[in-house]
Amino acid sequence: MTQPNKPINRRDFLRDGLWGACFAGLAGTGAVLASKSSQQRFVWQIDPAKCTACGNCATFCVLQESAVKCVHAYQMCGYCDLCTGYYRPEPSALDTAAENQLCPRGAIIRTYVEDPYFQYTIDESLCNGCGKCVKGCAAFGNGSLFLQVRHDLCVNCNECAIAAACPAQAFKRVPADKPYLLKGQG
Amino acid sequence: MLMLSMTAWGVQRFPPPQFESGYQIPQTTTPMPHPPIRDVIDSAVFLVALGMASWLTLKKRSRKWIVGLMLFSLFYFGFFRNGCVCSVGSIGNIALAAFNSEYTLPAVVLVFFLAPLVFTLFFGRGFCAAVCPLGAMQDIVLIRPVRVPEPLEAALRLLAYVYLAFAVLFAATGSLFVICRYDPFVTFFRFNGNWNLWVLGISFLLISLFVGRPYCRFLCPYGVILRQLSRISRWRVKITPDECIQCRLCEQACPFGAVVKPSKPLPPAENARSKRTIAFLIVLLPILAALGGWIGSAMHPTLARAHPTVRLANRIDAEMAGLVQGQTDASEAFRASGQDVQLLRLEAVSIRYRFWVGGMMAGIALGLIAGGKLIASAVPVVRKEYEAHRAGCFACGRCFAYCPVEQKRRIDQSIMNTK
Ligand code: SF4
Numbered sequence: 001m002t003q004p005n006k007p008i009n010r011r012d013f014l015r016d017g018l019w020g021a022c023f024a025g026l027a028g029t030g031a032v033l034a035s036k037s038s039q040q041r042f043v044w045q046i047d048p049a050k051c052t053a054c055g056n057c058a059t060f061c062v063l064q065e066s067a068v069k070c071v072h073a074y075q076m077c078g079y080c081d082l083c084t085g086y087y088r089p090e091p092s093a094l095d096t097a098a099e100n101q102l103c104p105r106g107a108i109i110r111t112y113v114e115d116p117y118f119q120y121t122i123d124e125s126l127c128n129g130c131g132k133c134v135k136g137c138a139a140f141g142n143g144s145l146f147l148q149v150r151h152d153l154c155v156n157c158n159e160c161a162i163a164a165a166c167p168a169q170a171f172k173r174v175p176a177d178k179p180y181l182l183k184g185q186g
Numbered sequence: 187m188l189m190l191s192m193t194a195w196g197v198q199r200f201p202p203p204q205f206e207s208g209y210q211i212p213q214t215t216t217p218m219p220h221p222p223i224r225d226v227i228d229s230a231v232f233l234v235a236l237g238m239a240s241w242l243t244l245k246k247r248s249r250k251w252i253v254g255l256m257l258f259s260l261f262y263f264g265f266f267r268n269g270c271v272c273s274v275g276s277i278g279n280i281a282l283a284a285f286n287s288e289y290t291l292p293a294v295v296l297v298f299f300l301a302p303l304v305f306t307l308f309f310g311r312g313f314c315a316a317v318c319p320l321g322a323m324q325d326i327v328l329i330r331p332v333r334v335p336e337p338l339e340a341a342l343r344l345l346a347y348v349y350l351a352f353a354v355l356f357a358a359t360g361s362l363f364v365i366c367r368y369d370p371f372v373t374f375f376r377f378n379g380n381w382n383l384w385v386l387g388i389s390f391l392l393i394s395l396f397v398g399r400p401y402c403r404f405l406c407p408y409g410v411i412l413r414q415l416s417r418i419s420r421w422r423v424k425i426t427p428d429e430c431i432q433c434r435l436c437e438q439a440c441p442f443g444a445v446v447k448p449s450k451p452l453p454p455a456e457n458a459r460s461k462r463t464i465a466f467l468i469v470l471l472p473i474l475a476a477l478g479g480w481i482g483s484a485m486h487p488t489l490a491r492a493h494p495t496v497r498l499a500n501r502i503d504a505e506m507a508g509l510v511q512g513q514t515d516a517s518e519a520f521r522a523s524g525q526d527v528q529l530l531r532l533e534a535v536s537i538r539y540r541f542w543v544g545g546m547m548a549g550i551a552l553g554l555i556a557g558g559k560l561i562a563s564a565v566p567v568v569r570k571e572y573e574a575h576r577a578g579c580f581a582c583g584r585c586f587a588y589c590p591v592e593q594k595r596r597i598d599q600s601i602m603n604t605k
């Protein structure tokens with residue numbers, strides 16, 4: 001310890017050894033992780049079989065307007081005149097008056113197709129994914145309305161904030177090239 | 187039960203109509219997420235930025251250029267790419283992938299996690315200087331830095347280690363990604379978010395006006411790893427590549443307290459005392475580790491509640507024991523799905539066990555780190571000149587302009603260039 005040079009050399013030696021160990025460690029970690037990784041990207045989606053339309057999707061998304069919207073599986077729809085996804089229970093008339101509608105945003109457009117059928121379309125710019133219509137449709141209709149993460153809006157958070165708040169654990173990571181879990185498609 | 191389980195899924199009650207007017211049934215639209223090529227572009231931009239940052243901090247040595255690259259990164263990785271993927275948050279994905287075989291790690295996340303570590307091992311923290319959008323956000327708003335007293339700084343820094351330990355624990359158990367959830371600046375990058383995220387972001391920004399890079403210094407869990415690698419990096423930022431003349435002009439230059447003074451070896455009497463202190467602290471080390479491990483494992487029932495399955499199992503048990511009234515959304519959904527309570531309990535038990543093990547490991551690690559820091563603080567350092575602290579320097583390049591030797595070197599260089 002009396003010669004000032006010695007400890008410094010020892011220090012350098014230690015440092016070199018440590019450096020090598022760290023480099024090897026990083027390379028090893030990289031190799032192990034690379035074996036667990038894939039080119040495939042994943043995005044968040046709701047499994048409609050699990051979703052209970054609890055309403056959290058409207059409020060827990062990190063975006064002010066939720067990226068979750070109601071979508072319609074038209075081929076399952078009954079095109080009912082009295083749509084229980086569109087109308088509140090016991091509507092005063094089967095018209096498009098706001099007080100009769102279930103949707104708080106007036107986001108469902110009802111259009112006449114042919115007697116006695118009506119088409120229901122979601123205006124996604126108005127929908128906030130609250131799921132009221134989904135509940136109504138599932139309870140008394142065919143269950144053709146359901147909620148999905150819309151990937152033109154979703155910023156694909158590393159961890160979806162709604163997934164963490166979903167009481168039914170209905171969110172999952174799905175491959176980005178098949179980003180929807182649609183109802184009525186087998 | 188069957189009725190209940192059908193509430194959200196629905197049943198085909200009315201047959202789809204046979205249309206006579208030639209009406210075409212519309213298709214459900216499926217707007218696609220951004221194409222995979224974007225990941226490749228992001229990774230490439232990231233690697234180029236890292237390379238440039240290393241060159242700018244070590245060779246070009248120009249604060250102006252560093253700021254330029256920093257602004258580019260802030261706009262590209264921050265505002266353009268919405269702050270995601272980010273190296274800091276990637277810790278969560280890495281921990282999950284390491285402990286959970288069902289999770290597939292996207293390759294782009296691996297690049298963002300690993301590349302800055304490798305670069306730091308060679309070139310120091312150029313990543314923090316000019317690539318990390320979180321660091322950039324704090325760096326550009328710093329107008330009036332106040333000095334944080336060294337002991338306070340050292341104590342606050344321990345927070346980052348605690349944060350890292352818990353972030354890994356929660357991610358590895360599949361509970362939540364804490365770092366992403368409480369990312370203070372992602373709200374700005376998305377320019378969208380609910381009000382508590384805005385409050386978090388704005389308060390961090392306000393603190394950053396006066397305290398240089400508070401998130402980086404006291405919280406950033408990725409910074410913890412970078413610090414250690416930077417200690418042994420092959421090359422590093424120097425205040426001047428020439429000899430320090432100890433003019434003290436750079437003493438106050440660093441807003442992050444990373445310019446450290448020269449120090450002499452201790453006189454023999456004090457040296458002996460410091461040796462005794464170190465011996466005492468080394469004996470203390472296993473005690474601290476044991477204490478940490480004990481606290482960590484004792485906390486496991488509380489920690490485990492971060493996992494939704496454990497929360498649900500706790501709730502169902504409480505409901506069945508009549509301890510609580512009514513149902514939550516979660517317990518209602520669970521009952522409606524008709525799953526087995528016993529299976530749920532078993533799953534919760536295994537998750538709690540993982541928290542017991544993980545909590546103990548995190549505690550031991552934190553105990554060792556705290557002890558190690560104490561020992562390190564008692565070891566006398568001999569420093570011949572003013573220098574940028576190996577671990578703490580963000581390579582921001584502010585101190586270069588304070589050094590008269592460096593100024594002279596620059597002038598000489600420009601004369602050389604014009605000749
Ligand atoms: S939070 Fe879950 S259960 Fe609630 S509406 Fe969204 S997906 Fe459905």
Ligand code: SF4
Pocket residue numbers: 069070102103104105106107108122126127128129130131132133134
């Ligand atoms: S009721 Fe809610 S989910 Fe349905 S369309 Fe309206 S806003 Fe969207």
Ligand code: SF4
Pocket residue numbers: 044060061062063066067068149153154155156157159160161162163
């Ligand atoms: S990933 Fe983010 S943006 Fe997308 S639905 Fe979830 S919280 Fe909203």
Ligand code: SF4
Pocket residue numbers: 274313314315318319320321322399401402403406407408409412
């Ligand atoms: S310390 Fe963390 S937040 Fe700060 S610049 Fe470095 S990686 Fe980014």
